[in-house]
Amino acid sequence: MTLEELSARQRAFSEARAWGPWHTPKNLVMALTGEVGELTELFQWLTPEEAATAAEDPALRPRIDDELADVLLYLVRLADVLGVDLIEAANAKIDRNETRFPPGVGRTALEK
Amino acid sequence: MTLEELSARQRAFSEARAWGPWHTPKNLVMALTGEVGELTELFQWLTPEEAATAAEDPALRPRIDDELADVLLYLVRLADVLGVDLIEAANAKIDRNETRFPPGVGRTALEK
Amino acid sequence: MTLEELSARQRAFSEARAWGPWHTPKNLVMALTGEVGELTELFQWLTPEEAATAAEDPALRPRIDDELADVLLYLVRLADVLGVDLIEAANAKIDRNETRFPPGVGRTALEK
Amino acid sequence: MTLEELSARQRAFSEARAWGPWHTPKNLVMALTGEVGELTELFQWLTPEEAATAAEDPALRPRIDDELADVLLYLVRLADVLGVDLIEAANAKIDRNETRFPPGVGRTALEK
Numbered sequence: 001m002t003l004e005e006l007s008a009r010q011r012a013f014s015e016a017r018a019w020g021p022w023h024t025p026k027n028l029v030m031a032l033t034g035e036v037g038e039l040t041e042l043f044q045w046l047t048p049e050e051a052a053t054a055a056e057d058p059a060l061r062p063r064i065d066d067e068l069a070d071v072l073l074y075l076v077r078l079a080d081v082l083g084v085d086l087i088e089a090a091n092a093k094i095d096r097n098e099t100r101f102p103p104g105v106g107r108t109a110l111e112k
Numbered sequence: 113m114t115l116e117e118l119s120a121r122q123r124a125f126s127e128a129r130a131w132g133p134w135h136t137p138k139n140l141v142m143a144l145t146g147e148v149g150e151l152t153e154l155f156q157w158l159t160p161e162e163a164a165t166a167a168e169d170p171a172l173r174p175r176i177d178d179e180l181a182d183v184l185l186y187l188v189r190l191a192d193v194l195g196v197d198l199i200e201a202a203n204a205k206i207d208r209n210e211t212r213f214p215p216g217v218g219r220t221a222l223e224k
Numbered sequence: 225m226t227l228e229e230l231s232a233r234q235r236a237f238s239e240a241r242a243w244g245p246w247h248t249p250k251n252l253v254m255a256l257t258g259e260v261g262e263l264t265e266l267f268q269w270l271t272p273e274e275a276a277t278a279a280e281d282p283a284l285r286p287r288i289d290d291e292l293a294d295v296l297l298y299l300v301r302l303a304d305v306l307g308v309d310l311i312e313a314a315n316a317k318i319d320r321n322e323t324r325f326p327p328g329v330g331r332t333a334l335e336k
Numbered sequence: 337m338t339l340e341e342l343s344a345r346q347r348a349f350s351e352a353r354a355w356g357p358w359h360t361p362k363n364l365v366m367a368l369t370g371e372v373g374e375l376t377e378l379f380q381w382l383t384p385e386e387a388a389t390a391a392e393d394p395a396l397r398p399r400i401d402d403e404l405a406d407v408l409l410y411l412v413r414l415a416d417v418l419g420v421d422l423i424e425a426a427n428a429k430i431d432r433n434e435t436r437f438p439p440g441v442g443r444t445a446l447e448k
Contacts, residue, residue, distance in 0.1 A: 256407070293422070
């Protein structure tokens with residue numbers, strides 16, 4: 001399934017529940033913050049080593065999947081409401097990043 | 113382009129810059145927070161009406177595209193590092209939501 | 225009670241539970257994100273009018289108090305771990321803002 | 337200076353700029369997210385060791401002070417707009433935490 005198809009599925013889901021009036025850009029940006037907060041809570045007390053293998057932990061994995069899904073779903077819904085093509089925007093951003101961050105320079109470039 | 117192809121492009125971009133050691137789950141979760149913060153800053157002082165048409169504002173639109181792209185790119189990178197299939201996780205979440213939120217009940221369901 | 229005294233109380237609380245090794249700057253920044261996410265969830269689906277009187281809602285008020293408290297407590301803990309005097313830093317910031325934002329110009333200044 | 341006095345100073349600053357109409361609870365929660373995002377960006381690519389001594393880095397310290405101040409200032413403004421006494425709420429929360437988290441049990445309690 002493409003991201004566009006996922007977006008259409010999520011839109012149909014919202015329309016069937018008459019959530020349109022609540023799915024405003026400001027509300028969806030806030031919902032995205034809430035979900036990133038929940039995702040962060042899964043990782044905040046883990047050591048870097050534990051975090052690196054968190055997805056292999058059978059108790060943690062479903063919660064990670066769930067929170068990553070929630071972040072994606074609100075992001076896709078927000079982009080849909082705003083009329084933004086996420087894949088196109090992301091590719092345009094990588095195009096720009098290829099100029100901004102020349103290959104091979106390590107963290108220096110990351111910190112720009 | 114599928115989300116999987118975008119993820120592969122983003123992975124190649126990171127590898128060419130030797131960013132692997134910094135692209136740990138905890139760091140990427142933090143980077144996601146940073147980008148959601150930047151996205152939020154674009155909307156925080158807008159009225160609901162202004163926010164609804166923000167994507168039609170020629171000065172604002174490129175910044176919205178840019179921040180939505182950054183959120184998606186770090187999300188895709190994080191899922192890749194963790195070995196999670198985002199599209200699969202998101203569909204599984206909608207499947208569950210179809211049971212959790214019966215259609216037609218408006219905001220009551222949203223607040224669960 | 226001053227903020228400094230609250231910080232000392234919070235530090236003693238953490239020390240009694242041997243949480244020092246987990247209260248690193250990165251972990252505490254993440255914990256702050258988690259709490260801001262929980263606070264955001266209380267407001268995200270409210271209309272602006274509902275949000276304006278949310279603190280008068282007897283069901284919502286204890287949850288608002290609770291999340292505002294959690295944000296403050298992690299902020300105070302983080303500043304303590306970093307050795308930053310929050311009141312001093314905040315006053316220095318208002319001093320600078322008095323120069324950056326001349327009085328009387330409304331939202332224009334906000335958007336700087 | 338007490339937190340209450342800082343809040344009064346911040347309120348006077350906002351009133352002199354006629355920011356009241358924009359300082360709604362939802363907008364201020366979003367502004368808090370934006371500032372936590374900026375704070376997070378200072379720490380996201382640091383190793384745990386670098387983060388532990390970040391406040392001693394003369395280039396980083398003013399930026400840390402600045403972002404911690406911004407988080408506190410929006411938190412204080414939000415609490416003021418909502419009519420919440422932050423110090424009282426935080427003490428009530430520590431009181432509850434003393435029951436929820438018995439001393440001496442390490443990270444187990446943190447993860448509750």
